[in-house]
Amino acid sequence: MIRISTGLAALALAMALSTAASACETAVSICEKPMRGSFSLVRSGAPAAVLADAGADTAVRHVADAFAADLQRVSGRAAVRLTDPAQAKGELVIVGVLGQSPIIDGLVASGKLKADDISGQWEAFRQIVVERPFPNVPRALVVVGADRRGAVFGTYDLSEKMGVSPWHWFADAPVAARKNLYVTAGARRDQPKVKYRGFFINDEAPALTTWAEKHFGGANSKMYAHVFELLLRMKGNYLWPAMWPPRAFNDDDPQNMILADAMGVVMGTSHHEPLTRAHDEWHRNKEGGVTGGKWDYSTNAENLRTFWRGGMERMMSKPGPGGYEAVVTVGMRGDGDEAMAEGTATQLLETIVADQRKIIAEVTGKPADQTPQIWALYKEVQDYYDHGMKVPDDVTLLFADDNWGQIRRLPTSDLDRKGGYGVYYHFDYVGAPRNYKWLNTVQIEKTWQQMDLAYQRGAKALWIVNVGDIKPVEFPLEFFMDQAWNPEVMTPEAVTRYPTQWAGQVFGQSRGAEIGELITRYSKYAARRKPELIDAGSFRLGEAAGEVLDGGEFGQMVAEWDALERDMLRVKAGLPAQYRDAYLQLVEHPVAAMANLYRLYYAVAWNRRLAGSKDPRANIFADRAEDAFKRDQALSDAYHRANGGKWDGMMTQTHIGYTIWQQPETNIMPRVERVAATGPAKPIVFAKPEAHAPAGVIAIEAVDFSRTVDGAGLGWRAIPHLGRTAGSVTALPQGRAPTTEKDAVRVEYDVTTTQGGDLTVQLYLSPTLDTTGRNSQRIGVSIDDRPMEVLIDKLLPAPTSTTLQEQQAWNEAVQDNARMIETAFADVKPGKHVIKIWRLDDNVVVQKIVAATAPIPLTYLGPPAQARR
Incomplete structure (x- = not known):
């Protein structure tokens, strides 16, 4: 079936037609x-x-x-x-x-x-x-x-x-x-479609920790009362509590678990904390026969079993039958959220799980399969699963993403297993290539695409998302919880409406559209590269010949942030006073702080460029950089003063001056250079930013297709805003088996080439991973009626990637939030042509198509995604 449309225009029409009744x-x-x-x-x-x-x-x-x-x-x-x-x-x-x-x-x-x-x-x-x-x-x-x-x-x-x-x-x-x-x-x-739905407070020092200690005396029941209420109001039922040492939810304040159960919250522990025990308890708590030793089951099993038994006994200490409601984590990782010893045998892990389940049965007084349990297939633990490790049928298998929003594996068979499947997802992470903890950098469109895929593939038992300190990710967190409640109604049209509806609920329906648009733009710009990954060399500058400076790709990005900040301030000026505190937290601070960070590194980049040629204008940019660094602290201070200091401490996360994956202890002013001036510096004059493709290069937003051709119950559909610019296309419904050229599931783009020759076609994809275990994804490309070329993407997630080249490819994909693959067609004549993209494998998301009969330069794309050859 041929479906003719113009991408976003068709989607807008569909949204208008599907508007719900009053x-x-x-x-x-x-x-x-x-x-x-x-x-x-x-x-x-x-x-x-x-x-x-x-x-x-x-x-x-x-x-x-x-x-x-x-x-x-x-x-x-x-x-x-x-x-x-x-x-x-x-x-x-x-x-x-x-x-x-x-x-x-x-x-x-x-x-x-x-x-x-x-x-x-x-x-x-x-x-x-x-x-x-x-x-x-x-x-x-x-x-x-x-x-x-x-x-x-x-x-x-x-x-x-x-x-x-x-x-x-x-x-x-x-x-x-x-x-x-x-x-x-x-x-x-x-009623909900996903059984357990919740979030994980993690990497919570220094921000949430500082705030909680200032206002509540720590992460105690007085603080958690607000967390539990927030979770329940979002129709969530499940929580992994803050666990960054030296925190231990049950041990720090015994009222924590009592209040959670009293309010109806199901407690769990993180992916590496078995049998309700916070990991820090292992290092602080030696009573009950626990004499310490290594966190190593092959040498210290008796002490570990005693330690775990204590956790289960505490869970069952509630007066009356049943104990405190919990989902029990089983399995084991290394000490302190690390991998276990290299070469750990799956047989040992199977023994660990069997012994843990024996403890569960003995303490609860009922068969282990009557106590909800999960085994988290996180990082290297997935390798054990891949190598054939078996766990009892009633244990929920919790798959994970690569820590950067790409789900690594989903079920391919045995969908009726009693425990079912779940997903552990990330909005916050500490690890390579760098931490991201400071501000929200999540696109709900990406979250929707990945979690819709998970649901369609049968991961319906448990969804949990790592939210760091909670506060910077309010918007995507509520979206995640809403999607978890009913993934079936969260259609692409619903995703597009969501920012307006969410902003309207907080700031009034009359302001929903304009504030929702600010949130959408912010999310798109912030997701292009996490702020912790940005420095003076992250994006290309243009030329500095003569008096006029060409900002290049970096300048285009700064111009977009400048425009967004102006629009944000314009909306703020019209807000009644009672909305100002919420606006500061949810819109104003993230926009202003991120825009300022871009301006900081942009100034540093120009300072170093000009200082290299002894151009006195370098000093102007040094001043600008130093001013931006000071303003960063001023913005955090303003956040901490809001609403009488209610959130004092919540914006203490360092984010400037990364040199390795781990955060610096304090924000570090980037190095700038000053040039001895013999006279007044020339004025700073920038060329007007240009974002169009150069002559001979055809750059097409994926959502601007000419037509789609459906088949096998599938069809390419536009997902507005997903990716770096206008949006992306992917084949829906997700979760289906591979198709072939005979199924004819394709999206077509009418193009006109101005010169003949070999036509190179590049596809810019949103990073995704093969969730079936084959470690490759296929997509087809053809031109006119020529045979289809099969392009294979072999992006491998950390820690699966084993070579330096594979690791570098994954690093670049998650840093750029884009992945390029290409092919070429020989001897294409000038004139009108049709580029066709064919759906072969699931979970392939196309952001942009670039075609040229001449070499494609590295400079044409600007903000969308730098071409890599």
């Missing part, structure tokens, strides 16, 4: 005007009362209290909090769990509430407007959960819809006052 026309939606049968959540400034059983689960009582507080935030008046329906009069919100709440079960028995469709379902909920539930209650809004978290998520879902952002505390997102809010009649059911 919220007030769907069941259990929240509006500011009453409709027939609607429930008055807030009327004339008076909020409804909130009822939950006195004997309800603690998580239900927590969320009922939180919802009452949310009603007060919205209405300005305290909501009555009840535990006895006999005390209720007027509008009433009821929260409870099916089969556990006498109030809910009584409504079911009386025929006033139907919720049998959620019975026994994981975290399902039903929201329903019920007529005359009690004598003095004419109408009630009932949130009934199939379990305790179902009730929690069904309630927080209402909070978000009435204007309380999940970030109301963690980013100071203001809550708009409402005199009237009504819930439309009817019923609504929902």
Whole structure:
């Protein structure tokens, strides 16, 4: 089937046609005007009362209290909090769990509430407007959960819809006052598609650590109360806590695990911390028979088993049956998140897992397969899996990315295994080629593409993302959690709408589009290269002949950041005062700080270029660089002063002066040179930035295709903004088997060449990895009716790459956020032609197509991606 369109224009049309009906026309939606049968959540400034059983689960009582507080935030008046329906009069919100709440079960028995469709379902909920539930209650809004978290998520879902952002505390997102809010009649059911959904606080020193110590005295239950609430408001249920030494979640504050369980949070430990034990406990805690020794099972197994048993006993110490709710990590890595000894046999790891499961069974008093467990296939651990290591069928296999957003492996068979599969993803990382910890550098479009692939391939049991300090990655974190709740509704069109919707929720719907556009541009520019990887030599400068300087690729990037910062400040000027703190954290600071960093290194680059020729203008750039370095600290200081110093310490992460993969202890001013001047320096005059391709070179944005040809149930589709410029194309749906030229799944580009000769065609791809284990991905290219050429990309992730050349190729791909492959077609005549790109393997994402009958220079692309020959 041939599908003719112009890429983004077609997508825009599809979005317009798929716009959802007004919220007030769907069941259990929240509006500011009453409709027939609607429930008055807030009327004339008076909020409804909130009822939950006195004997309800603690998580239900927590969320009922939180919802009452949310009603007060919205209405300005305290909501009555009840535990006895006999005390209720007027509008009433009821929260409870099916089969556990006498109030809910009584409504079911009386025929006033139907919720049998959620019975026994994981975290399902039903929201329903019920007529005359009690004598003095004419109408009630009932949130009934199939379990305790179902009730929690069904309630927080209402909070978000009435204007309380999940970030109301963690980013100071203001809550708009409402005199009237009504819930439309009817019923609504929902539940998650991914079972466990959460995030990992990691690499949290110095930022979150400094902040927590200043404001809470450490990473204790007072701090975690806010973390747990944030997680639950985003409909997440699972947390790996901060673990950077010397932190240990359960040992530092025993109330941590008690509060987590009370609020309904499922706790875990990171990929290298078995049986609920924080790794730092091994070095601090010697009681219970643990006498120390090496973290080595081949020589110190008895002590390790004693240590792990203590973790399980603590998990089971909750009064009553069942213990504290957790997913238990099994397996083992080396001491301190390092690889185990080279050549570790899979047989030893199988023995370790078997012994750990014996401990689990003995301590819990039930078969090990009744306790949720994961085995994280992180870094070298995946090699053990590849070499045939087997774990019991009930253990969730947690695949991982390469730490830079490219998933390394996904299931290819045995999709019905009891424990299923999951993914450990990264928004933050400490390691080669350099750390990235400072600011958000994540494109949600990339996250969507990779996690949609994971879901389509059967990784549905657990999604967890490393978020570092939480604060710099608010936007992509909530996107990750929203996608995890229901990956099936997160379509490319939904991804495109997401920034506007997210910004509208925080800053008001009237500002959603313009602030969402700022966030999208920021994310695209920041993802081109992590700031820790930027220095004076990162991007090409143009010529410095005569008085006019050509900024080149570097200058084009700086110009884009300058324009974004101007737009950001223009929007800020029109914001009411109550939005300024949230705007600073979510938009202003990241844009200003990243723009300033680019200007810093741009000035250093010109300083060194001009100083080399003894040009006195070098001194002007030295001054600019030093000013930018000072401004970097001033921007951090302004962040720390916001909202009375609430976030003081959160922007202490160093980011300037990297020379190796590890961070410098402090920000280091880059070296600048000064030239002895004999007179006034010439003025700085830059040539106008040019981004077009030179004569003879055809550069096409992948989204600007002429037509697509679908086949085998697949078709190329535009993903706006994914990559370095306008967007990318990939074949959807993802997760399908390879196709051939006969399937004819292709995307076509009409081009006109001005001269004849051999035509070189380059494809700029977003870095992706073969997730099937073949370690290669294929894509086809042809011109007109000539035979298809098969291009093979063999990008291998660290630590799989074994040669220096392979490691360098991976380093370049993750640094540039682009990967180039090419082919050539002989003797192409001048005139009109069609370049065709064929889908062969899954998970290939094309950003740009470049074609030329002459040598392609290194200078034509500017910001998109430097050509590499």
